[in-house]
Each structure stands twice: as structure tokens, then as C-alpha cells.
Amino acid sequence: MHHLDIKGLEAAYGAVPVLSGIDLPVAKGDVIGLIGPSGSGKSTILRVLMGLIPPTAGTVTLEGNLVDYRDAAAVRRLRERVAIVFQQYNLFQNMTVLENVTVAPVKIRKRPKGEVETEARALLAKVGLGDKLDRFPDQLSGGQQQRVAIARALALKPEILLLDEVTAALDPELVSEVLDSIRLLAEDGMTMLIVSHEMGFIREVSSRVAFLDRGRIIEMDDARTIFDAPREERTRSFVSKILRH
């Protein structure tokens, strides 16, 4: 059974279609790289999956169970199993690093505070921020904030992690620290969907890569095929442009 199965997914911003029939089966432990030009719908797939944009057609199945995005309770259950990290980190500015990571498990899931904090400290140590627990987000660099956001998503123990251009807003020298954290997750067998422009990273970490254009998956294959020997002309032209610099 697929961990996550997306079939015929469509979505629109008003009258403008952004997804025109996405089919994407994801197995447990898969790391799917989503690449493509701006506006191709990569981020929209993640936002629809999280229930932030309603799908207009198609189905999403999580371990064999159909997700009904019109049902708020179903969306809440989905969010207990799938987490997302945003491009702009979106940390809670009024909370410390530790509070950012613990607030959802403690206040929303009602888990014991001591236990959650121990886990949060371990997570933050893992992303290299064990010494920044009491800082506020505006006292951290972008890369550090993004790593807090990753720890915050992981604190809910998701089965699937969605990463939406998590390095796009970072200074180049801060990118690698965030990628290192994600690399560790891939090694741990986390199922992930990664939208990124870091082609070298996508190539290294992805079990499969999907190239999107205008709301469709043009081609999906293992990373080597997509980058070195794509079958589709549009993929070839995109990859050659990207890899030229």
C-alpha cells in the first residue's frame, strides 16, 4: 500500500487553474523531489495536501484512507500525521525557540510538558541549536530559524514531512546547515516531499524526482534519469538551464 497516494488532483486560485491532474504515489520512506519553473504548481501541491487550499478535483489517500478536505475534523487528523515547513519559517515571534517547538504538542495535543521538553531539547540539539533554547526568533539567523521550524514540525512526530522551498529565503552560506538537517531525516527513513531549487541537493537526497510544468507532472523518475537522461524535451530544457550555472 502507498503511504500517500495522490490521484488526479486539481486546484485553482479563483478562475486560474494551478494543478491540472496530479498523480503522485508515494511509498513509505520515499523522498520525492519536486522541481519545475516558478508557477508550475510545486508548492501548491504541498498546500493542497495540508488543507490550506481546497482541491477542486481528485483524491488524496493516506495509508488507504481517503482524506475528505471538506471535513474539518478529517483535516485535523491529517495534520497530526503530515507536517509542513515553510519557505519563510513562520515561527511564532512571541515565543522562545523551545516554546515554538513545544507549544503544539503541549497546548494542542495535551501531552505532558516535561516529556515534550526533553524531546524538544533532543530535536533542537540534533539540528544544532541546543544552545539557543531561550532565544527569540528575531535573535536568530535565517538558517537557525529554519532549523527551529524543522524541529517544530518534527516535534509532532509526523509520518510525512513536506518541505516548501525551505532554503529559498536563506543566504547562500546558511543553506548547507539546513540541508544537513534534512539529510539526517532522509537517512532516518522519513517520507518527504521536497520542493526546492537546490538541484544538487534534490539529486543527492531524492529517491524520485518529479518535474512539473503548468500544473502537471511532465516526468517522474529516479534522480539520475531526470537530471542526466530525461525523456521529455521540456524536462531537458529546464534541467539544462538550471545546471548551466
Next chain:
Amino acid sequence: MDYTLQFGQVWPFLPRLLDGALLSLQIALLAFCGGLFIGTALASVKAFGPVWARRLINAYVVFFTNTPQLVQIYFLFFALPDAGILLSPYAAVLIGMTLNAGAYLTEIQRAGFESRRQSEMEAAEVLGFNRLQQIRYVVLPHVARVLFPPLSNHFILMTLGTSMAAIFGVEELTGQALNVNAQTFRSIEVFTLTGLIYIVLTLIASVALGLLGKFAFRARMRLA
């Protein structure tokens, strides 16, 4: 001017004035807390509630911010008995000031609710927060932080506004001053002292609020 100031005659009444000051502070504090509760609830509904509820709230805010507070309290005190509701002067003043504060604090907090960071709301949403939890953990801390100065200013204004209660015979600071004046006829001394007590009262309140803002809400503000 050959008036000789005689504070000695007024001095013995200082404890009574201080009692009055405490009552002023009590009225202001209770009305402010009640008003803050109303204002927070109504600002939440205005930001996230249905259109008909927003209209209703707008009507309340427009009514209470566009009529004199004194008239509002007169209304409670003199008009409600006709409807069978008899209020003591203290209750009329307290309820009137609370409803008035509720309207102003709704309007002040509206700005804070509108300037909430959508990115944080979205992050909270995908972490499983419902609307009330979003308001409690994301919006209100933001409101407290950015609107702490105007909110504390309103509290200071309300502390001074309690002098209106004297008109209804409540023996808060101004009421006590009127009593002492009637007994001593030392008006200049009495009202000088009363003014000084109001100044000390508001200074203490500003410093306390400044400290609270600085440490509790990380509000970037100077101490008064």
C-alpha cells in the same frame, strides 16, 4: 493676592483623600479589566465572526465612543429604574465605565487583530490549532505586544475619568475632595493636594505598566 496657604488645616484629611484614591484606582482597575474582556471578545468576533455580528459590534462601538461617558452613566442611573433596574451610584459608574471601556478597547484591539501575521496564523493552523487557540497563542500575544502602550494610556485616562463618579456621590478621590472642601473651605489647598495625588497615582500606574510591558510582553517602550 494676599491669600495665605494653610495646608495645615487640610493635612489631617489626607487619609480620607488616600482612601478615595484607592477607590478611584479600584473603579478604574475593575472597569478596565471588564472592558478589556469585552474588548478582546468583541475584537475576536469582529476579526473572525459572521457579518451580522460585526455590524452589531460596530453599532455598540459607535454608540459608546460617540456619546459622552457622563451621559451614558446618567442613562444607567436614571433611565434604568424605569425598567425596574435600580443601580447604586457605585454600580452605575462601574457598569457605565466598563461598557465605555469595552467599546474603546474593542476599537484599539481591532488594529492589533488586523495586523496579525498571516504567516504565523498559517503555521498555527497546520500545527493543529483551532481558531480559539490561534487567537490565544498567536493573535493576543501580538496584540499585547504592539498595543501595550495605547492600552496602558487608556487605563491612565480611565483612572482620571473616575472623577466623574463624584457627581453620583461616590466617595472616590474627587468625591472625598469635595467633602473635605465642604468641611474646611480651603479649596485651593484641597484641590492642589488632590491634583498631586492624581499625579502620583498615574505616575505609579505608568511605571508599573511600563515594567509589566517590558518584562511580560517584551514591548519596546520607555519607562514613563
